[in-house]
Amino acid sequence: MKTFPLLLTLVITVLSTQTANCQKKRKLVWRDEFSYNGLPDSTKWNYDVGGHGWGNNELEYYTANRLSNARVENGKLVIEARKETIDKNEYTSARLTTKGKGDWLYGRIDVRAKLPKGVGTWPAIWMLSSSKPLKWPDDGEIDIMEHVGHDQGVVHGTVHCKKYFHSIGTQKGASINIPDCSDAFHVYSLEWTAESITMLVDEKAYFTFQNEHTDNDAWPFYKPFHLLLNIAVGGGWGGQKGVNPDIFPQRMEIDYVRVYQ
DSSP, X not given: OOHHHHHHHHHHHHHHHHHHHHHHHOOEEEEEOOOSOBSOOTTTOEEOOBOSOTTTTBOEEEOSSOTTTEEEETTEEEEEEEEEEETTEEEEEOEEEOTTTSEESSEEEEEEEEOOOSTTEEEEEEEEEOOSSOOTTTTOEEEEEEOOGGGTTEEEEEEEOSXXXXXXXXXXXXXXXXXXXXXXXXXXXXXXXXXXXXEEETTEEXXXXXXXXXXXXXXXXXXXXXXXXXXXXXXXXXXXXXOOGGGOSEEEEEEEEEEEO
């Protein structure tokens, strides 16, 4: 009767050792701790610019090199959506990307963030293929974190590819309740290998997408991808219940971005 606790202890010890060894093997290959002030580091971040709806009928105009929409202060990256007009767009925001400055195949990404709130907001931490030219959804998309203000406190993780995406009703993803996501920082993570893609919040895994080993239509995730951070306003999903103009400005704050391989 005394052998079972001993066996259980041995199993736990082995698993703990394996986890520790795995963590030791992981190498930090890219990071931004935002330990500076001003515009985001131009050696690490690019801007997507424009107000053409971005394929989702979004309402914002994404700006570049504009402190009111993207800045680093008090050790945090702030992406801020504002109620102001540029061209025909009644809102401004920022969409930062690492393309050409941070492109990775497999590994882990950790982003510690606090999200905006309010009907019409649509923040995202996500990835696109660095293929040129990019063909969507064939080249794939990995949504590490999405949140829509009309469904406060629910965080989504999703993948898109030619076989699985929302427009044809085959989207693969899951959601997790994070009631204080707009009041506290949480770590949104991706674990990406040749066999699977897993989304986590504060180390809790809630969605895994497996490689079917069929073709590119089901698994285009075998080539480098880059990271994007943004707040959209309105759009096909974020604007399903309209946009409340009285909530702006709204911000997503990023404490750090760390990439391991």
